[in-house]
Amino acid sequence: MAVVQAKNVSVAFGAVTVIEALNLDIAEGEFIVLLGASGCGKSTLLNCIAGLQEIAEGEIWIGADNVTWAEPKDRGVGMVFQSYALYPRMTVRENLSFGLRMSKMPKAEIEARVKRAVEILQIGALLDRRPSELSGGQRQRVAIGRALVRDVDVFLFDEPLSNLDAKLRTELRVEIKKLHQDLGSTMIYVTHDQIEAMTLADRIAVMNKGVIQQFAAPKDVYMRPANRFVAGFVGSPSMNFLKAKVADGASLEVATPDGRRFPLQGYATAAPWRVGQEIEIGIRPEHWVVGTAPSGAVPVEATITVVEHTGPEALLWARVGDTTISVKVADDSGYEEGQALRVHFLPAQASVFDLATGERL
């Protein structure tokens, strides 16, 4: 259990800057997810914390120690890899105890720790097998066990579930969550999977091009994205964006390209609005209201182009002017291609961004 801090960290591969002046403050016992598309620097940041990647500038602190130049083994971190990275020529037991044997721990102590990890992860039956004789889920359990036996303060997960099939992924996700609840250790988890991020994290750090875009609780990231990138990246299908202009800053009145003017009553602004400022209004697919409009809702006229049935609900793709929006509806009967559709959104649930800077307004 330890505080993890990245202070002004920059990383460069040759001339390419991968991470630039990044700051991250992780509290003791927190479960943090680094979320981003591949190449955004999230794995690099994790490697920096683990000590596997040298940083060009800045400092890494774990607990009360500046570990910027410390060896990985001296940082009190355990790491779980996407490829499992189990030692192929060793049995599960040897895999688990390898780190402890290398540090010349007494045999009895090693046995006790292996036993405890095996109980937590329920892999007792696998102890004498080789990694090649295990399934993907079992391998990843062993890999987690390898961090567990070392009694580390900080667990680092590098896309641990990405190589597993959907069902196993859900199972192990719940197990990791439970492990965090039981151990209370600080955990940092890299993924590009939004469901993993939303379900596991206490806080999510959304990254893009080596910069943290937003660092907040999953609900805030989803409901109040800090900028256009976060809004578009988190959520599936993606948030819908309608272009507009600010007509009156004080009353939050906006004008759409088709000449309509309406106030965004109930929207909590994050920054002052200028008259004439070009903006985008973001509405999540499930936030559209079809049918009777609640008070204060803004109507939008659309034409259905495609109807997708997903089982419990349907996804309607529709045209509004020259943009396409997606609308999630619970009742999937009675919608047809070409049909006119009137949908409403509540300004309180929408997000408004500056078109030029992408920042939340």
Place this chain on the structure above:
Amino acid sequence: MTAATPRHNPNANGPKPTSVSLGRVGLYAFIIVTALFFLMPLIVMLITSLKTMEQIRQGSIFELPWSLNFDAWVKAWGSACTGLNCTGVKVGFVNSFKILIPSTILSIALAAWTGYMLSFWRARGSTVIFAILLVGAFIPFQVFIYPLVRVFSTVGLFGTLPGIILIHTAFGLPVLSLLFRNFFTSLPIDLFKAARVDGAGIWQIFRHIMLPMATPMVVVAVILQVTGIWNDFILGVVFAGPANMPMTVQLNNIVNATQGVKEYNVNMAATMITAIVPLAVYFLSGRWFVRGIAAGAVKG
């Protein structure tokens, strides 16, 4: 096989392959001829070594020996003459092993470590070292001989057992290091990272994780080195010194002796004895050799 009880895929189409086609006959004929072509010298050597000189003088080289006669083998091993010494090839046999074993172990150990350092640790300047190794692997070694003679005689290693061992180790390093580097580069980097996080040091990762995984590569390296060093002639004749002459040199001295009668049966027997070690290596490890090559020995 009748249509009522198909034991193969009933949806298979195309003609049923006939068991003997003309192409197949031609293929086997070619293989047999090729095998005979390479086996013939060996057969001739073997039967000649078992003949008496009297039978050899009668001239037919393919005629089988009149009786199994191992006298030539005994003489070749123990009392054939090279100039004034009449001690057979046994001295050379022992010398060759004295050179072979340390050279093989030393060169492979160093090459595995070099390959490991070049693939996982990428120390400053490792690309330069890698380039030098590449060049070293392709320069004809005759170029090095004279300068090395000068260097070795200056430091007193010329004509000594440690000297020739050092020479073989050095000449084996470039190719073997490339072999190991390519193998280690093909392993997932996550293994190395996991071991570092686990607290293993540079040596522990090599000893406990990487080297056990490299077993097929070690076998390939052993085969390359054993056959290469055993068959070496020029380095042995130049660097080993008279007391440590390897078997190949001694064999040459026996076969090319200009005095006395040419004892073809003894020469053949001496050659066979000399060839036994590489032959045994190939016979015992052919399967491993192929596996090693498949596992990345020749991958760029």
